[in-house]
Amino acid sequence: LYYYHGELRNVWLELGLRRNITVKEDPQPPGLALKLLPFQKEGLHWMRVQEKSAYKGGILADEMGMGKTIQTLALIMTDPNAGPNLVVAPTVALMQWKSEIEKYTGDALKVYLFHGASRSTDHKELSKYNVILTSYNLVESVYRKQQTGYRRKNGIVKEDSGLHKVMYHRVILDEAHNIKDRTSNTAKAVFALKTKYKLCLSGTPLQNRIGELFSLLRFLEIDPFAYYYCRKCPCKQLQWKFSNNRSCDSCGCSPMSHISFFNYECLKPIQRDGNTGAGKIAYNNIRHLLKHIMLRRTKNEREDDLGLPNKVVRIRKDKFSEEELDLYDSIFSDGKRKFETYVSQGVVLNNYANIFTLITRMRQMADHPDLVLRKHIEDGQVTLVCGICDEEAEEAIKSKCHHTYCRDCVQRYVSGFCGNSAPECPKCHIPLVIDLAAPAIEPDSYQPKRTSIVNRIDMTNWRSSTKIEALCHELYRLRRPYQTTKSIVFSQFTSMLQLIEWRLNHAGFKTVMLQGSMSPAQRDATIKYFMTHVEVEVFLVSLKAGGVALNLIEANHVFLMEPWWNPSVEWQAADRIHRIGQTRVCTVTRMVVDDSIESRIIELQEKKTRMIEATVNADQKAMERLTADDMRFLFQN
Template structure:
């Protein structure tokens, strides 16, 4: 270096020293006190690592948050993705194109994270990929891949006879292994094992392969970064890395660091030296005294995550520096994690927040109708999400203005009407469907397929000019759905299973299905007709004549085994002794509405059984508790048994919280 070059270098060093000194003095004056050790440490870090000077602002400005959109259905995937699963596929593909090449999929349990990852494999057919999962989930992964893909070669790397040649492992599309196997092999690699009196170290084959995707299922298994399980996962090499966990944070914020460390998120997962520009993803001090890279002591190195997030939160909680640390934490998490709750939990959270607002403002009694509406929506969500998402009030919000209108649906084929004609009983059908129905009818004068009144219809009548909200016929929720892509719900499928099993045992047994929500009966009708059940329906809008004809049709026809009844329309003044099964799809607040009594009249000679379908941990379970308490109160009032009064005082949580 020339003399001029040396002078310029000294000048630059002096200028940097003065700039740093000025920054320290400014910070001291703003704080009005002596700098803490931590602040001095961070200032020293910035001298050698200028990228840390405004890391939070840089991340916000340079790394956009990916807004999920619906990806196309992968051609090689046999199962149809749900809309939110299509969004997660889009999000994952975008994340892999970003700076961090992966992220965390933290959807709550039961939302199909396995299927979402399989769709990612199918969308990017490069191999090999590896999935590390708990032992109990291993075969589920294999079965899901075999069921929903075609031609994907899967190896379960587990057991004593597993292949240890990396070249062989690379031939498979997906390698499945467990945390326990990976930890055991890593221990043999690091510490070795005894063989013929000698310590033998055996390399882990998984570490000798550059994987395309690494998937950690139940990624919270590596939450303690000091364990061999975590260290083994840190050593895996790949193009893309993903953490799957419905509980990425269980006890403390520090647990998130292991996941961030595994993902190799720059700069948050690195260790920095304040004496030089040394920057390392791993804590490398083989002799415990000097860094393997820069030879400085451990005291001169710090974890950026600990310094900026973990330590402030541990010391201050959610106040002061701790609050700021939580705000900083959201910056990387918003850019690396996708977390969706089940729809019911989201609705419950919104309702709880709204109720708290009424309490805080002292307006609970003034908003009783609004509160009741919130509770009703929660009950509907427990039956089927479409009752909320595709209600008339929410149609525009969830479907868009071009799809929000209520189309007119043929009551025979449940499809959108093309050439509509109307029967005298005011039910509307597609002309072609009605022609087919009449041509296959056994009777010369068949009944209406909806209300079973004698059918009167003119097949040559001009087509109706249908508009949204046609007043002459209730189209209901079916007019607001995409029938071809419609999905059932757990409660409807439970009903289908019950009725199917009952039919196998005794094909003559008749059942009544009650629901308060007529739109829910529409969805049940659609599903049962697809399965092949012959049904009748009773609604409050039916005329007395249509009501009587429908009841007689159910009572007198052996092939009609299911009667769908609106709870409010059929809860009173109804005698259906031909049926011996009752299914209550949703419970009413008042226990006096006892649908079972409709079949338990004098003249009933069959064993009667009533079944309530209740979604666990939902508002329905609390309604059931409320009904039980009301029933106990009534029994205690009318009974001469003094012990009944004591039951009222028993503990029972009955009100939604």
């Protein structure tokens, strides 16, 4: 390697001789309406200097809730007309980016939301905007249609991606850990974007293992760590190019002759030796590298600047009822028997998906038995439940946004809006479009798998669960006669949220829900409705759809309905309320059924958290993918 690539011999020595950026405060950019805090001015200075360096960008890794978005807007406002800036963010964050740009920069920036069926595909038109907002899903979709196309009657059709034709001044990845898998189509689509400068924003840049760092280095094109090198010739490539899977497209050498310098110097020693010997050296080298490309500040370090209130994290433990325990024991025994069969046959890892399904069933059982049993009404028929009265819909009609109502309920609801005020959909709060004279929907026309669990099971004699009742108890305790206390409830299972919604509505709580199937407009309307309507007490949020990039400081209580393998996912969700602008003490309550698999997940999570904080051995035992030992631990009595 060093014979053909002598420049690699002194990489770490040269890195050690480079000066770190001196922390200074930049002046407030003209045109930015929000006054920056001292540490945010330091962040602005770091980003500007970083773009002038050889790296042409970096990673802003401030802890969640410290204003990474406003620091990025300040960077854009230092030279607003330099060229188009592309912001790639989770879908749930797009409208928030748009509203913050409009709120804090006025008319200084021309913004385009690249989302929805009516989006422009003309790269010349896109180049006219100062800021283009889009999602990771859309970047992947348009790139895939350009590279591999999609099937039509006359064969494979390919479409040029307007996003990938534009030469951007700056590409900004919000929640950049979305590209942590270097081999994913999303990562490849992001790598293909053309730009002068690059910036990654993430409060959790490393979620599971050190190997995820490579994707960020590859996006930033950090030389030499983002490159592949041939050990038989001077070939150096940014991409792994082996079209025939046998020889390099550039030099003709075999894949075995090519190595990733990052893997060779950093990842392999850590995997082999852990935090000792060569692994310890590699770990120190990574820390030196990150000092040059990443800026990380925590709330504890900057508490004087932030002035944030305390955050209290507590675990509420409950026990199953007798009926729930009998059912859980039955499912657990069946799962343990299957797992022990896989162990005895030596095929545990070959049946990873089957075992994970068994574990998921036990986790769902801890939420509510109906998530596992799915007791459908006879003949698979669904019952349509009205979104206004929460009872079986009589003469059910459906709105354009796919919500079902009793004809009489929605007629009375619409008639209550007089003058120029337009009615909102009671479920997703976008303008309501519904044909009141439409023929009633036949339940048979609904596909059971695609409708709410409330429609799929018989709710006439429905019984709640230990965990749902524990949540109700907590929410009742928060009620005050002269003020509204707002709370956010996170769950990984949309069906669980639907059951919670039904139960809370019947208990007198006003709720709204955010889930992954919503459009950006529906998400934005739902978030604004929760923030601006004092009577709405509970926001039900799908952890995957809304666990990142939201600013919900109107609430000061978070309830996490299930523990997750990866603690950083829970940290992200909890910090939706503990961020700049919050003035009240924040409470995060983790709901756990004590005599279930959840208590073991908590132990496993704590063990992995200690592992992350103490060493990088977690690289070998990624939290997203349970090891055989982890699974054995979960199936212990």
